[in-house]
Amino acid sequence: MNLLKTLRETALAVLPVCAIVCILAFTIAPLETALIGEFLFGSSLVIIGLSFFLTGAELGIIPAGSYLGAALTRSRKILLILGSGFVIGFFITIAEPDLHILGSQVQEISEGITANSLILSISLGIAVFLLLALARVVFHISFRFLIIAGYAAVFAAASRITPEFVAVAFDSGGATTGPMTVPFIIALGIGVSAVREDKSALEDSFGFTGIASIGPILAVALLGLLRAPQKAALAAETALSVAVETPGFFAELLHRIPKTAAHVFLALAPIACIILLFQIFFMKLPPKQTRKIAFGFFYAWLGLVFFFTGTETAFVPAGRAIGSILGASESSWILIPLGCLLGAIVVCAEPAIWVLTEQVEEISAGNIRKPVLLTALALGVAAAVGLSMFRILEGFSIWLLLLPFYGAALGLTFVTPRLFTAIAFDSGGVASGPMASTFILSLAIGAASSSGGNPGTDGFGVIALIAATPLVTIQLLGILYQRSEDRVLAAGQKSKEALR
Numbered sequence: 446m447n448l449l450k451t452l453r454e455t456a457l458a459v460l461p462v463c464a465i466v467c468i469l470a471f472t473i474a475p476l477e478t479a480l481i482g483e484f485l486f487g488s489s490l491v492i493i494g495l496s497f498f499l500t501g502a503e504l505g506i507i508p509a510g511s512y513l514g515a516a517l518t519r520s521r522k523i524l525l526i527l528g529s530g531f532v533i534g535f536f537i538t539i540a541e542p543d544l545h546i547l548g549s550q551v552q553e554i555s556e557g558i559t560a561n562s563l564i565l566s567i568s569l570g571i572a573v574f575l576l577l578a579l580a581r582v583v584f585h586i587s588f589r590f591l592i593i594a595g596y597a598a599v600f601a602a603a604s605r606i607t608p609e610f611v612a613v614a615f616d617s618g619g620a621t622t623g624p625m626t627v628p629f630i631i632a633l634g635i636g637v638s639a640v641r642e643d644k645s646a647l648e649d650s651f652g653f654t655g656i657a658s659i660g661p662i663l664a665v666a667l668l669g670l671l672r673a674p675q676k677a678a679l680a681a682e683t684a685l686s687v688a689v690e691t692p693g694f695f696a697e698l699l700h701r702i703p704k705t706a707a708h709v710f711l712a713l714a715p716i717a718c719i720i721l722l723f724q725i726f727f728m729k730l731p732p733k734q735t736r737k738i739a740f741g742f743f744y745a746w747l748g749l750v751f752f753f754t755g756t757e758t759a760f761v762p763a764g765r766a767i768g769s770i771l772g773a774s775e776s777s778w779i780l781i782p783l784g785c786l787l788g789a790i791v792v793c794a795e796p797a798i799w800v801l802t803e804q805v806e807e808i809s810a811g812n813i814r815k816p817v818l819l820t821a822l823a824l825g826v827a828a829a830v831g832l833s834m835f836r837i838l839e840g841f842s843i844w845l846l847l848l849p850f851y852g853a854a855l856g857l858t859f860v861t862p863r864l865f866t867a868i869a870f871d872s873g874g875v876a877s878g879p880m881a882s883t884f885i886l887s888l889a890i891g892a893a894s895s896s897g898g899n900p901g902t903d904g905f906g907v908i909a910l911i912a913a914t915p916l917v918t919i920q921l922l923g924i925l926y927q928r929s930e931d932r933v934l935a936a937g938q939k940s941k942e943a944l945r
Contacts, residue, residue: 487759505741865923
């Protein structure tokens with residue numbers, strides 16, 4: 446992958462969000478000049494960071510995942526495949542940038558959940574469900590069975606926890622499967638499925654991310670069951686102060702960069718060690734390929750350092766500030782159309798979405814075109830963010846939105862072509878990435894704080910809805926696609942009969 450090309454694509458994806466923020470900052474949500482400057486500087490770091498990270502993913506992470514999946518399957522050792530999936534799932538999730546952003550936002554405003562407990566619980570959840578996803582391919586287990594059983598367990602646990610844990614649990618499912626885990630999980634799944642070489646191998650190469658997304662929700666729900674109910678009420682003035690207090694920006698930047706660099710190194714080191722061990726004992730790649738993977742990891746490390754620095758020092762504060770101002774204004778209703786607009790833009794800017802749609806188009810031999818898939822996702826996510834903003838202003842329970850969405854999604858699995866069902870649940874996991882976890886979630890927390898609501902129950906949950914809507918949208922697209930195929934086949938059959 447060309448770094449300059451990636452830089453241009455990332456800039457085109459992020460700049461629309463920057464333009465919207467600037468328009469708001471100079472019109473209905475006035476920000477201090479210093480904060481606008483810091484946001485623009487942070488946005489440039491985000492663009493640079495995502496560009497390096499995606500280049501690194503292309504060079505090292507995706508090939509390593511694919512080689513590792515193929516090596517695991519060639520070994521024909523079931524315990525090795527499942528055990529490796531568990532270990533890889535755990536450590537790759539710890540390195541996920543979206544998860545760290547969510548963890549820091551939850552810890553910042555919640556008294557009941559720490560970032561470390563959240564990250565470890567979610568990583569364990571991903572590990573267990575990635576193991577199940579691999580077992581599905583190896584033992585030919587029904588995708589629908591795993592999805593329905595997994596979400597039944599999720600709703601059973603979530604129905605017994607406090608509303609604060611419900612919102613964070615469902616947000617975790619969407620935030621965890623981001624630019625680090627998705628490429629690796631997809632590549633790992635393709636590697637494992639490709640070696641099987643039977644008729645259903647193509648369909649089984651999808652669905653890994655969808656199954657893995659259940660793990661974080663169930664893990665946080667169980668964490669909520671184990672912990673004594675604690676007050677997670679969030680102080681509106683706390684979030685607001687975070688948004689406007691930005692003293693010593695560059696001093697803070699210089700202080701944060703070394704800590705972030707060390708943090709990212711420690712997060713990436715375990716998965717790099719696992720790949721090294723597989724290289725020594727199983728993969729045995731040539732030196733040229735090994736060097737490319739090593740460079741890929743270096744690029745990924747560098748990109749994540751830039752990305753975290755940009756989001757934590759500028760992107761998140763700006764989102765909080767705008768949300769707070771709009772939520773407290775007399776025209777707070779503007780959050781709803783603004784949410785729809787941001788949802789449509791952000792989903793097209795998510796790197797994981799581009800990875801998924803390209804692979805879907807390639808593997809389906811062009812039958813599922815990338816523009817169609819992107820349009821369906823954009824419409825679904827726009828509706829999700831708009832509904833989330835409506836919920837923040839009205840303050841009703843997130844269950845009133847989650848139950849219809851997930852009920853419809855699980856019901857559609859019985860009438861949707863299997864391939865589209867797997868893609869839909871994969872899309873739900875990848876629709877919410879770094880842009881949603883940083884700007885939209887910050888905007889929602891700020892709006893919930895200033896509009897008189899509880900950010901713990903009202904602000905959180907927006908990522909969950911972003912992740913839920915593609916489950917319905919893509920499956921409906923699959924039904925329409927199937928009907929179109931049936932009509933073409935029927936017309937062809939009639940033509941043959943007419944010629945006889």
